[in-house]
Amino acid sequence: MPTPTMNAIRLHDFGGPEVLRHERVPIPEPAPGEVLVRVHAAGLNPPDWYVRDGMPGIPAEFRPPFDLPLIPGTDISGVVEATGADVHDVAPGDEVIGMLRFPVLMQSGGYAEYVTAPASDLAPKPASVDHVHAAGLPMSGLTAWQYLIEVGHDHPSPFQEAAHRPVRLGSDTTAVVNGAAGGVGHLALQLAKAKGAHVIAVASGAHETFLRELGADEFIDYTRQRPEDAVRGADLVLDAVGGPTSRRFLRTLKRGGALFPVYFGEFDDEENAELGVTVTGTQVRANGTQLAELSRLVDAGALRVAVDSTYPLADARAAHERAARGHIQGKIVLTVA
Structure with missing residues (x-):
């Protein structure tokens, strides 16, 4: 009897968007504790293009093993098709999301x-x-949640020994969100606002109306003004861009403040101590319980997921090319017919 097959995007080599191939492959079977999901849509995230590139910028000791060919993608929304042994909480026909x-x-x-x-x-x-x-929602929402609300795990970040602890957010808190229009940023802005914080959004000017509609109290167009010059006395900076330039946000914080770079950069512990600030991060981890809470917030109207653009599964290459151009407002999503 022929093995059932499906459409999928696979990598046989690492490289640019051109290495993404649309192919027919066998449909996988769920192991015990797993379910088979019929995918209706798949969200794109930075780890997708890190994997596609072979993660050249990640030190070898932090780089997970990859078996080629592989099918990328962590974020899905779809319908449960079948369940493996020892699965009791979901059933065929259930609509689900997951990282x-x-x-x-x-x-x-x-x-x-x-x-x-x-x-x-x-x-x-x-x-x-x-x-x-x-x-x-999944990866971007869980990243915002685990940085701002509750980590939910005790796994250390691969980039530092210090444990990450979210800052209490309330009406007396000023939070800066850099990269506020992107996947993590636009959800983090809303979570901080829902907790009552005064939120300063940093993005390019084209996103100002969008971010004010999401609840930003102040907006800084980084193409016209450097946020590190405009802000003083913040309690928290969530830098959804992170990386080498994240250190510039130290001067925006008051003593006792915290800088959370999503993509960790290089910092000086002595400088941080002299300024009286903390710099920590965490590595987002799959968590169905936290994701269910995010799902409830969406249904309650407290959280909005914005979509920058959609592409059919077969056009995954074009979706990655869109991601490479940057200035994304919300999420890029693949649709699966």
Whole structure:
């Protein structure tokens, strides 16, 4: 009997968007504790292009093993097709979302018509939105949640020994969100605002109306004004861009403040101590319970997932080319017919 097959995007070599191939491959089977999900949409995230490139900028000791060919993609929204043994909380026909196996595996198979997933990584899909918007929630939403609200795990960041502890957010808190229009940024802005914080959004001017609609109290167009010159006395900076330039935000903080770079850069512990600030990060991890809470916030109207653009699965290369151009407003999503 022929093996059932599906459409999927695979990598046979590392490189640019051109290495993404649209192919027919066998449909996977769920192992015990797993479910088979019929994918309706898959959200794109930076780890997708890090994996596609072979993660050249990551030190070898932090680089997970990759078995080629692989199907990239961690974020999905779809319908449960079948369940493996020892699965009791979801059933065929359930609409679900998930960030699958991250960061244990970065080749989780989301760019496909079907994917297997640990049942514990899944949460009910928000009923109030379609699969496209739901697929934009998992990794970006969990990153914002684990940085700002509750880490939910005790795994250390691969880039530092210090444990990450979110800052209490309230009406007496000023929070700066850099890269506020992107996937993590636009959700972090809303979570901080929901907690009552005064939120300063940093992005290019084209995103000002969008971010003010999401609740930003102040807006800084970084193309016209350097945020490190404009802000003083902040309690928290969530730098959703992170990396080598993140250190510039230290001067925006008051003593006792905290800088959370999502992509960790180089910092001086002595300088941080002299300024009286902390700099910590965490590595987002799959968590179905936290994702379910984010799903409830979407259904309650407290959290909005914005979609920058959509592409059919077969056009994954074009989706990655869009990501490479930057200035993304919300999420890029693949649709699966």
